[in-house]
């Protein structure tokens with residue numbers, strides 16, 4: 001099993017990625033390009049330079065320090081000279097190769113919080129199933145330490161990978177973003193056929209799945225779409241709970257940060273609580289336990 005992987009963040013005291021107090025390990029790399037993704041820095045599988053314009057003083061120190069004169073598109077070697085020269089932290093390298101030992105040392109620091117709160121460790125991203133060997137190593141090591149694990153995934157992997165990982169995981173947070181194939185492709189850049197069949201496969205292998213649905217205006221925030229997703233939820237045996245995650249617009253600041261533009265993205269207003277309650281009722285009316293927000 002691989003003992004090295006590409007990590008872009010380790011977030012301690014996380015309260016929204018499963019039960020209790022958790023540490024969330026964000027693995028870098030995702031084949032999808034959801035335009036609303038609040039972690040755009042997770043998408044490329046390799047380290048990258050970020051430049052957060054909101055805290056940039058335009059002082060030019062990064063330009064002066066860079067042997068390539070900031071020609072990042074073609075010649076950046078990720079040497080880090082610009083990030084060291086930056087006085088505000090506006091310029092950073094995101095993503096670094098970490099060993100399983102390093103990650104575990106960090107996770108074990110909080111094991112008493114996990115035990116006291118009924119929490120544990122969540123692997124997210126990016127798409128954590130894109131680094132299956134590293135993920136397997138970390139899941140096995142957590143199990144050795146009796147740490148509860150969750151995997152936050154959009155099901156973007158071959159079915160064999162999912163089948164191998166499933167027995168090592170205590171809880172799946174599985175995203176199904178849209179039941180309608182064409183709309184899914186337009187919003188995420190990925191066909192949902194493999195995701196739907198992976199969810200069906202997982203429901204035969206695992207009895208503890210929470211389905212998470214980001215409610216994104218202009219993409220899936222309609223009664224028609226929620227009815228279709230509610231039907232899938234009620235017909236999929238392992239789904240214990242559905243969470244409707246209200247869209248939020250933190251991605252807009254980050255898009256500036258990474259210099260990438262989302263496809264055709266305007267910034268919609270987040271859904272109101274009234275609308276979310278109407279959507280939640282659609283699920284509850286057919287017997288699917290449903291909450292609003294992440295846990």
Ligand SMILES: C[S@@+](CC[C@H](N)C(=O)[O-])C[C@H]1O[C@@H](n2cnc3c(N)ncnc32)[C@H](O)[C@@H]1O
Pocket residue numbers: 030036037038039124125126127128152153154174175212213214215245246247248249250251
């Ligand atoms: C960044 S994703 C990483 C895991 C996996 N790739 C996925 O999409 O499920 C983690 C969670 O954040 C949610 N999410 C992403 N962008 C969001 C946004 N702008 N508003 C609300 N939830 C968002 C996703 O739907 C998913 O449940």
Ligand code: SF4
Pocket residue numbers: 049065066067068069070071072075076077078079080081082083
């Ligand atoms: S990491 Fe190095 S090469 Fe890349 S932009 Fe910064 S200083 Fe230039």
Ligand code: SF4
Pocket residue numbers: 051055056057058059060061062063085086087088089090091
């Ligand atoms: S060094 Fe930092 S603050 Fe100065 S121009 Fe570069 S990114 Fe902006």
Ligand code: SF4
Pocket residue numbers: 030031032033034037038039042043125126127154188
């Ligand atoms: S699948 Fe998840 S990580 Fe990948 S782009 Fe979509 S929200 Fe972001």
